[in-house]
Amino acid sequence: MPSIADKIQQYLEELLEKSRAGYIEIQRNRLAEKFVCVPSQINYVLNTRFTIMQGYLVESRQGGGGYLKITKLPVVKEKDFIRFINQSLNEVISEMTGEGIVKRLYEEGIITGREMLLMRAIMHKETLNVETVDMDAIRAKILKSMLLSLMREEFQNK
Amino acid sequence: MPSIADKIQQYLEELLEKSRAGYIEIQRNRLAEKFVCVPSQINYVLNTRFTIMQGYLVESRQGGGGYLKITKLPVVKEKDFIRFINQSLNEVISEMTGEGIVKRLYEEGIITGREMLLMRAIMHKETLNVETVDMDAIRAKILKSMLLSLMREEFQNK
């Protein structure tokens, strides 16, 4: 069962999809009412699923007549985009974050579906769960996981 | 009499069989309740019977709305070649050996030139030269090196 946050995310994405303009404007309280949740839940969704890294810009206005404006950012030039991601990368990246970035690369058309699968396989915790610092051992694990991902049928069609 | 782990395994396999989609999503606690066992028993079953090597991919999410997702990986039969390489892989692989294998994959037409570049970048000693065992740090280095390789001119033409 998807969480409320997931449903709100889906709803907003659909709205954005439909909107010919590239952005939507909504009211936080109305949305919270619609999904029967506290208003701050909306902020949670925006902060976790509509970030710049994920290709969205969120603007808002407080006070009477306030609103939330969510814009799907237009595709940037490939190199600029990669450079941007690269710069914003931390010294440490969780699996979730890594997956998010790879997904974005795919959605922006920078990598193919196959490449996404390959990259995902490498970033998976099973692959990177090493006890040694020996790079030959790490290389072996990574290569194995890449080969396994090559064997997947799914892989062939992408 | 089959162990409880066996029964859980069988149950999950049946679900997977029936599911037209190739994967199932379940909740760990529900499943544990159904089989009257502790939740960690489920992890035991997943870790021993639904591994990558056995052709399954297990993904999961913690927190509210959390779940377990088990995917049966369809294996391509004519890729005996990859299976062969995979079997012959050591626990430890030098950069040279790794490069050789990747090159061979390319020559066999199993991977594209871009994929080769990507794989090479990852296996490179600079990428894997880590001092920590922290997988988030290793993941960060790998992702960075992949991004850099995506930016290379050479990459565009392959």
Added chain:
DNA sequence: GGTCAGAAGGTCAAAAAAGGTCAATAAATG
């Protein structure tokens, strides 16, 4: 023009809702 009430939205941390790990038994197997 200043001010103040009400109408938005924002922040943050605590609580809740999952799933994960690990090591100590217990049971089965050879």
Added chain:
DNA sequence: CATTTATTGACCTTTTTTGACCTTCTGACC
């Protein structure tokens, strides 16, 4: 009886949900 395989439970981490409290606008009323 020694080793492997299962079972269990205590404790941990991640993600979501909730609520109390804060800030920023707008408009009506002096």
